[in-house]
Amino acid sequence: xxxQFEIRELTFSYPGAERPQLDHVSLNIERGSYTVVxxxxxxxxxxxxxxxxxxxxxxxxxxxxxxxxxxxLERVSQREQAEKVGYVMQNxxxxxxxDKVWHELAFGLESLGCSQxxxxxxxxxxxCYFGIQDWFHREVAILSGxxxxxxxxxxxxxxxxxxxxxxxxxSQLDPIAASDFLNTVRKINLELGTTVILTEHRLEDIFPYxxxxxxxxxxxxxxxxxxxxxxxxxxxxxxxxxxxMPTPVRVFYGAGGEGDSPLTVRxxxxxxxxxxxxxxxxxxxxxxxxxxxxxxxxxxxKELWFRYERESPDVLRGVSLRVYPGTLHAIVGGNxxxxxxxxxxxxxxxxxxxxxxxxxxxxxxxxxxxxLYKGGIAMLPQDPRGLFSxxxxxxxxxxxxxxxxxxxxxxxxxxVEELLKSHPQDLSGGExxxxxxxxxxxxxxxVLLLDEPTKGIDSFFKERLAGILRELRDxxxxxxxxSHDVEFCARYADFVSMFFDGQILTTDxxxxxxxxxxxxxxxxxxxxRHVFSMAVTGEDVVELVERNRLID
Numbered sequence: 265x266x267x268q269f270e271i272r273e274l275t276f277s278y279p280g281a282e283r284p285q286l287d288h289v290s291l292n293i294e295r296g297s298y299t300v301v302x303x304x305x306x307x308x309x310x311x312x313x314x315x316x317x318x319x320x321x322x323x324x325x326x327x328x329x330x331x332x333x334x335x336x337l338e339r340v341s342q343r344e345q346a347e348k349v350g351y352v353m354q355n356x357x358x359x360x361x362x363d364k365v366w367h368e369l370a371f372g373l374e375s376l377g378c379s380q381x382x383x384x385x386x387x388x389x390x391x392c393y394f395g396i397q398d399w400f401h402r403e404v405a406i407l408s409g410x411x412x413x414x415x416x417x418x419x420x421x422x423x424x425x426x427x428x429x430x431x432x433x434x435s436q437l438d439p440i441a442a443s444d445f446l447n448t449v450r451k452i453n454l455e456l457g458t459t460v461i462l463t464e465h466r467l468e469d470i471f472p473y474x475x476x477x478x479x480x481x482x483x484x485x486x487x488x489x490x491x492x493x494x495x496x497x498x499x500x501x502x503x504x505x506x507x508x509m510p511t512p513v514r515v516f517y518g519a520g521g522e523g524d525s526p527l528t529v530r531x532x533x534x535x536x537x538x539x540x541x542x543x544x545x546x547x548x549x550x551x552x553x554x555x556x557x558x559x560x561x562x563x564x565x566k567e568l569w570f571r572y573e574r575e576s577p578d579v580l581r582g583v584s585l586r587v588y589p590g591t592l593h594a595i596v597g598g599n600x601x602x603x604x605x606x607x608x609x610x611x612x613x614x615x616x617x618x619x620x621x622x623x624x625x626x627x628x629x630x631x632x633x634x635x636l637y638k639g640g641i642a643m644l645p646q647d648p649r650g651l652f653s654x655x656x657x658x659x660x661x662x663x664x665x666x667x668x669x670x671x672x673x674x675x676x677x678x679x680v681e682e683l684l685k686s687h688p689q690d691l692s693g694g695e696x697x698x699x700x701x702x703x704x705x706x707x708x709x710x711v712l713l714l715d716e717p718t719k720g721i722d723s724f725f726k727e728r729l730a731g732i733l734r735e736l737r738d739x740x741x742x743x744x745x746x747s748h749d750v751e752f753c754a755r756y757a758d759f760v761s762m763f764f765d766g767q768i769l770t771t772d773x774x775x776x777x778x779x780x781x782x783x784x785x786x787x788x789x790x791x792x793r794h795v796f797s798m799a800v801t802g803e804d805v806v807e808l809v810e811r812n813r814l815i816d
Contacts, residue, residue, distance in 0.1 A: 274328035287483040303480035350420035356412035410441025435720035508723040562742035568619035581766030597763030642709035648700030652688035664706035694721035714745035
């Protein structure tokens with residue numbers, strides 16, 4: 265058996281850390297395999313991957329060793345590592361170094377000293393293989409997040425690496441771009457035989473195609489095996505990581521399934537068909553009580569029209585919305601539909617040329633400068649890094665208030681107490697999201713706007729975030745979130761609106777909204793709709809299975 269990487273008793277601690285980030289990790293990565301490394305934020309996933317390339321290895325105290333093709337990594341030259349090992353980071357912008365697409369494709373080859381003939385040939389090959397001919401001559405700055413990440417991947421593959429390491433490469437991408445990107449990675453593994461090592465929160469899209477899954481918890485390997493067996497291992501050991509498993513896995517074991525679980529929606533559908541060959545006696549759960557809310561909307565938008573330039577098309581085309589105190593209102597829709605622009609208009613960050621926005625019953629133009637953002641409305645943007653300007657998170661929070669008790673409360677609520685001395689720009693994507701939320705909450709808003717708040721965070725903090733939002737909602741705060749995360753919206757929103765072509769088309773309860781859609785819906789609904797009606801979460805499906813078993 266040929267191993268690409270051999271990791272032997274690797275232990276690593278960051279300076280001043282109370283516990284090691286990696287604790288005696290031993291793994292062998294087979295040549296040509298597809299391995300997914302998963303675990304909660306802070307479990308050591310990124311730290312482990314960075315030890316597989318010396319130029320990225322973090323500073324700290326380390327023991328153990330890493331071998332590449334049988335040779336200790338520190339004895340492999342930087343040039344050989346650059347040729348053999350490609351690395352894709354979380355944020356596409358962190359890796360792009362040139363201004364033009366074709367420059368970016370050639371940059372790595374030029375750094376290796378390849379001839380003009382080789383460069384031209386490989387650049388052309390990558391442009392064709394990755395389907396980027398149409399934007400070959402474009403400025404990198406105008407590309408979407410998905411296009412930038414695909415460009416990063418193509419630039420690395422132009423160097424013909426034997427190993428492709430990807431650290432949560434889709435954390436900044438929408439679901440469609442993420443799915444396309446991950447399909448390309450799978451294609452590279454299958455067709456080119458490139459060894460793939462990947463960390464990712466979107467296990468639904470990866471588990472069915474990976475050869476192996478490794479689960480980290482507090483720097484230790486707690487499960488290792490085929491993706492199909494990992495769910496059973498985590499379920500039997502009552503590991504918290506089970507909550508991150510794909511929907512078919514969670515439903516199968518949650519409903520009392522035994523043995524290896526289904527991994528895909530198709531397999532889950534087959535399992536339900538075999539479980540209920542004559543159909544289900546109980547097909548639908550009782551309707552939920554609508555949330556109690558105030559009579560007057562906390563946020564009201566009427567017929568908003570907006571365009572970024574005088575001659576450009578309208579981005580908002582008559583947007584109207586009401587969000588009531590004590591409710592969580594989710595807005596979903598495709599890329600470029602205008603959802604983020606609508607949030608900016610609600611927050612007064614841009615001014616529509618037609619229409620009105622009122623916050624707490626008062627039109628935006630009636631607020632004095634700065635008044636709106638003190639106890640009125642607050643917005644958490646997609647990229648939270650723009651909110652940070654100090655060298656520690658503690659200083660960021662102190663900027664909002666000198667009250668230590670309020671700072672401690674916000675830090676505890678968002679689980680960032682241990683990060684207060686850290687530089688905000690050094691935090692992971694999920695940690696930055698939590699830190700930014702803590703800062704925003706210190707303004708004590710009555711209307712909270714969230715733009716893709718679950719982007720880049722793991723399933724555990726999603727549950728924590730849901731708890732935070734539930735507590736804020738119980739305090740009477742009106743929450744509006746824009747999200748591609750349909751599973752999160754189905755579980756936690758009170759109302760869901762569809763945004764399309766610059767306007768809000770429909771609003772309904774999550775069960776009615778997702779239960780009535782064929783494509784824009786959840787994995788649980790796609791898996792169960794032939795047996796159950798309006799089941800849109802894994803919990804819905806489990807409850808219906810159990811209700812039918814009680815009848816039998």
